[in-house]
Amino acid sequence: MSATSLAAPDGRVVDYLRLSVTDRCNERCLYCMPEGYKGWQSREDTLTDDEIVRLVQVAAGLGFRKYRITGGEPLLRRNIVDLTRRIWDVPGVEMLGMSTNGVMLEKLAGPLRQAGLCGVNVSLDALNPEIYHRVTGGDLSRVLAGIDAALAAGFERIKLNCVLMRGVNEQEIWPLVEYAAARDCPMRFIELMPLTRRDVLDESNFFPIAEMLEILRAQDEVIPVEKDKEKIGNGPARYYRLKKTGALVGVIGALTETCFCDRCNKMRVTADGKLRPCLGDALEFDLMPALRGGNDADVTNVFLAALAKKPLAHGFKDVYQPARPMTAIGG
Numbered sequence: 001m002s003a004t005s006l007a008a009p010d011g012r013v014v015d016y017l018r019l020s021v022t023d024r025c026n027e028r029c030l031y032c033m034p035e036g037y038k039g040w041q042s043r044e045d046t047l048t049d050d051e052i053v054r055l056v057q058v059a060a061g062l063g064f065r066k067y068r069i070t071g072g073e074p075l076l077r078r079n080i081v082d083l084t085r086r087i088w089d090v091p092g093v094e095m096l097g098m099s100t101n102g103v104m105l106e107k108l109a110g111p112l113r114q115a116g117l118c119g120v121n122v123s124l125d126a127l128n129p130e131i132y133h134r135v136t137g138g139d140l141s142r143v144l145a146g147i148d149a150a151l152a153a154g155f156e157r158i159k160l161n162c163v164l165m166r167g168v169n170e171q172e173i174w175p176l177v178e179y180a181a182a183r184d185c186p187m188r189f190i191e192l193m194p195l196t197r198r199d200v201l202d203e204s205n206f207f208p209i210a211e212m213l214e215i216l217r218a219q220d221e222v223i224p225v226e227k228d229k230e231k232i233g234n235g236p237a238r239y240y241r242l243k244k245t246g247a248l249v250g251v252i253g254a255l256t257e258t259c260f261c262d263r264c265n266k267m268r269v270t271a272d273g274k275l276r277p278c279l280g281d282a283l284e285f286d287l288m289p290a291l292r293g294g295n296d297a298d299v300t301n302v303f304l305a306a307l308a309k310k311p312l313a314h315g316f317k318d319v320y321q322p323a324r325p326m327t328a329i330g331g
């Protein structure tokens, strides 16, 4: 198979791999971490740095070009800067991003940039400190300091992500758009996926992307953007430019956008070495036996088996029951 032809059976090119490096987190987001969650993986069950680098070498040989380090909170992983450098050094890795809550970014942004990290996506669900704390349990000022440090570090792209929740943070939409526009960062709004915390969030908290766009249209002209022209994004997000504000707004409408899955180009590896062809499908393929006992051909076979079973669409609208919460899957 040529390095550029890795495709699911239906023809979707799959060239983007998300690597979860830990299931631990220093925040407790309402939509991600179950109350009192105790299902932490043991250290022995967690991929080592060498195993992560090896699986990236195999993946790059197969045609994966874009990578994102995620978690849990990836900055909690020991030696994260060194691991980032090692992944970036793998031949065939063309883009390496990271998703972080930003809490520890103030000190680490510069070293990560020097290690080769191309960009960061920082979760920012509110600019009001009380609302931010209610959603994440965390301290907004540390995240804002982390974003400032990321801006100073000179990343190619810094994106800000907000999960929309009715009755929780919809009043933050415009403040977030203006904050991001002032820093020339895309602000992305994500529909709440049924991944966890049903005790505190349910369907009544769902806030559709279409309603968010109406809020923007009430004050500005919202113009669809051709992604390739602006060289933004590697995933299924769509983008809009606001005429007056100049803001770039991304939308991730996993629940309401009918052709969302048609644009899916990714697979995920959990911190305990399970390959997931789809976030919204419990199907997993275990890379561990191949990484710990086998050779590279065995690792390749696990990738190809997972690719062959990549679901056509997620099952969020059906009776999807996450076997593990988002923090343990890797966002």
Ligand code: SAM
Pocket (backbone or CB within 6 Å): 025, 031, 032, 070, 071, 072, 073, 074, 099, 100, 101, 121, 122, 123, 161, 162, 163, 190, 191, 192, 193, 194, 195, 196, 326, 327, 330, 331
């Ligand atoms: N800790 C990092 C962070 O918060 O960015 C990385 C991991 S987090 C699981 C990755 C992304 O998943 C975040 O942007 C987060 O907002 C998103 N996410 C988590 N749970 C979600 C849910 N139930 N619905 C939609 N997005 C979710």
Ligand code: SF4
Pocket (backbone or CB within 6 Å): 025, 026, 027, 028, 029, 032, 033, 071, 072, 073, 100, 101, 123, 136, 326, 327
């Ligand atoms: Fe932690 Fe990120 Fe999940 Fe929030 S979204 S609990 S910061 S892993």
